Every structure is written in structure tokens, then in C-alpha cells.
Amino acid sequence: MTEDLYPSRVASKPAWQPRIDPVAHSRWTPEAPISAEQHVMFERDGYLVLENLFSAAEVATLQRELERMRKMPASLETETLIAEPGSGALRSVFAIHAQNRLFGRLAADERLVSVARHLLGDEVYIHQSRLNYKSGFDGREFYWHSDFETWHVEDGMPRMRALSMSVQLADNHAVNGPLMVMPGSQRTYVSCVGETPEDHYKQSLRKQEYGVPDRDSLARLAETCGIVAPTGPAGSVVLFDCNTMHGSNGNITPFPRANAFIVYNSVSNRLVEPFGGRAPRPEFIATREGFEPLTAMGGDLAEGRAA
């Protein structure tokens, strides 16, 4: 059995633990696909914005495909579709790289994969992918979390050697509930409360904090790290480390948000049994079948469109 180096949801009090793993898993060389400055920024801040990585024509192609899918969800596996609670409108599609040729091509794109390989210092595979579409006016917030905490406890990801890339398919404004990150938070592992705290009756207000970071930790982290909301035009990519604390506010503006979200994991960091001791989550949320190194593909996404 693999040793649990990042225990969480087992104690009655939250705890902080320094990260054992590197943030950038390779050294920068002039051959790297990002600049030395970007490498250092990712290591320090736990996130990076690659502006206009995809051209306007490529973005338009991806947006058209997104609209096509929103109108014809029948072509997708039912369990991978997440609808808005109220309207039933399509909000997320999981395993999009496996279900759609164009988004499969995007996930394998050399511009993304080369950066993932460089920062993870290894061959990579796709741990999870999804397409997120958030209409305006009533976008919901996503509370603060470290992805790794969930992936470790619920999916069995052993170490911090994974990262997420969010390809912006709509302009990311400061006002439409963009992703917020706490720069530098990736260096600290905040374990969540699992057992019922001894003095639980005193803390009934914190009930819903089971499985999510506690408020004291978040306040201390925010005090130390600050909070930034990286913005950028459609075609930009926001990438962040698997342990960077992040979340987003709701969105009452009429401006929708849309992004293709791809999680790359090192092939040396493949999943084992979940450390939380329960059955693993389904394949479309966390693959346990696709650990082979991804083959990167070059060229323009706007040519050779998906059927």
C-alpha cells in the first residue's frame, strides 16, 4: 500500500503541512517552452497566465464546437453532462477530450503539453478534462479548495505532480466571477477536518466545513498570500498547480464565462487506491484507465476541424 504523505479528513482539527514535492519538477533551460521568468513565477506563485496562446481563429473554432455541443447534447455520454439546477441548461461536460475530436486535439496540443511536461518534469497523461460554460446573471460561486486535497483523498493521487490548464473561451473580466488564486498557497497543504470535532457543539456554524478548508486557515493564507484574479482575453491559458488554493465568486453580470479545463498528471504519479478509503470516483471524473504518455500534436487547431 502506498504511504499517505498528505493525510486529510482524518483529524478533528485542520492542520498545515509543508509541501514535500517540488512545484516545478524540472530546471529551466533555454530549451524550455516558457521563459525563465515564467518558470520562476510559477514556482513562486503557483499559477501562470499564458496570454493569447491560441489565435482568434482557433478560439472561434472552439467556440463554434462548444455551441454545437450545447445544442446537441445527445451526442455525449449522459453521465458526463452537468446541467444547471434551475434551467437545465448544459453547464459542464466531463471527459471532453475523450468524447470530442476537436477538444481531444486541444488537450493534446503541443503548446499545452510541452508546458505541462516541462513543469512536471515527466511525460504526462490527462487526469480529468471538462468544458465549463457559465451563463451570465446567475453564475454560482465555487468555494475555496485545493484540487489536490480532493484528488488525493477521493481519487488516490499520491503526490503533488499535476497541474490544471484553463483555456479561456470567453474574455475573462475582473467583474464576471473569474478564477481567484492565493499566490504562494501551493507550498502549504491545508488538511481538512474529517472526524467530528470534540467541541463540535460550540462550532455548529462550521458544520458545512467538513471536507473544505476551514475559515481560519483561509483567512491566514489570504493574509499571507493575498488574492489575485488573473484576467485575459479569450485564447489565453491560466495554468495553476494542483495545490494552489483557488475559488471564484458568483457572476451576476450578463457576461458568460466559458473555458476548456484540462488536468495533466505526471505518468510517475498515476492513481492508486483512494487515500480516503472509499471507492474511487467514476472514470469520467478521474481516469484510472488512461495512464499512457500523451502524444503531443502540433499545428493549427482551426485547420482540420472536428466532424
Add this chain to the structure above:
Amino acid sequence: MTEDLYPSRVASKPAWQPRIDPVAHSRWTPEAPISAEQHVMFERDGYLVLENLFSAAEVATLQRELERMRKMPASLETETLIAEPGSGALRSVFAIHAQNRLFGRLAADERLVSVARHLLGDEVYIHQSRLNYKSGFDGREFYWHSDFETWHVEDGMPRMRALSMSVQLADNHAVNGPLMVMPGSQRTYVSCVGETPEDHYKQSLRKQEYGVPDRDSLARLAETCGIVAPTGPAGSVVLFDCNTMHGSNGNITPFPRANAFIVYNSVSNRLVEPFGGRAPRPEFIATREGFEPLTAMGGDLAEGRAA
């Protein structure tokens, strides 16, 4: 009976109507309490930020008084206290200028009153005041609205000759759900749907839009005007016209928001019977007893502290 120049909540479809009243009700002269540039910006954008209008010492004094009241709400009229639904924590106190000496002093401060008089071109009185305190982590959003629409229909304010001043008692970040405004929206009066629309069964999703601006109007306004979130340190004042479309997103950050909110109305624009035909809202939300011109008070707020 006063003629209803801004009908709303009477038709089955939303409508746009140009503003009949000026935005700035006086001309700028060198004696004005704001610069010519600020005057023009307010006229054009419907809002203005006056940075650091109050000193750090004054802000500290106001914050201490705020904390004192949060701990001793028994000293305040029960009906003026608005608690958080979940925790019961104090969220707003209405009629704060009438209940607390220091905040009464703030509302009469020459730095605020002189600007209100200038922009409204008249003596002014306080239509409404409140203290808002929003803790971090679970701050709720406020959906888009024009204050005037409500004040006109529910309170009987005849014309657009009022403005709001929000005195920032905490730093206003881009990420903690600050006030958002649509610059220029003050020139258009968007009436809200009142009668049940004829094709209502087709639009069940819009049910909750009764009494709030419709989504099409908001999308068109946002497209034309854009959306900005004015930020500034504690001690700054955000002022905006009574018809400026505004709202705010929720706040999951640990950073609280706090402000003292004062609405000044022209004494020539005093309330009549509500145009919506119902009984007026209570005195602590919209005064019908205090139409006398306000006497402005000079000097430093941090001296002569309230008991």
C-alpha cells in the same frame, strides 16, 4: 396628484425611457467642491470616487463605533436591524444617522453635503441611511437595480434628483464583491415588468424578474455601457446617481466589506404618495418626516467622539 413621469411595474413588457431630469443639477463653477473633471465624469458616468476623503484617524473612529454597535445592538431600534439569515450576525442597520451621534455627524459632514448640494443643485435632506457590514466567506450578491425605480414606485420619489454616497469603512478590493456600476446607465430609465406577461407560460424562467430589470435590458445596457467596479482604500467615498444601474457579486474571500451608506435627496423632490399605489415603506427605510434642509458640519470626525 403628482403626475407619474417614470411609470414602472404596470406593463407586461419592459420598456426603456430617456431620463427627463438632469444628472448634475447645477453648472460647475470654480467655487464647486469638486473639480470640473469630476463634475463632467459624474454627469457622463453616473458615479464618482472621491479617494481618501476621510483620514485614517477618522476611519478608525468610525470603525470602532461600528464594532461597538455590532457588539451592543440592544442600543438600536429593533426594526432597523437586519441580521444575516444563517448566523444572526448584524448585517445592516438602517436610519443610522438618526440613531447614532457619530454617524449622524458623518451624514451631515460638509465634505459629503457640499458635494450633494452641488450635484443636486439644491438644499438636501437624508432620504435613507444605513450601515452595511458584510463578513467574508459567504457574502451574498445584490442583483442589478436602479434605486430610483424602487424609490419612485414604493416610496413616491417624484424625480431623479437624489444620489447615494457610500463611505468605505474597509478596503474595497476587486475580488471581495465590490459595488459594480454600468457607467452611463443613469441616462436610461428601464421600467420593470408588472402585469403578468401575456405569454407568461413561455417564460417561466423569468418569473423571478417581476420588479427587477429584465435580462435583455441588462445585457443591452452592459454591452453599451460596460461594467466597472470602482475600488479604493477605506476612507474613500463612492457616490452614484439614483438611476445608475448597479449591483454586486457575492464574496467568498475572507476580506469583509463595510460601508456607511447615505442617500441625499433634493428638498424640492420630497416624497409624495408612492406611485405604485401601495402603502409607503416604513420611516426608517424612506423618511417622510425629515424633509428639512440639512445643516452641514465642518471639522474632524475623529475629534469630539460620540459617547
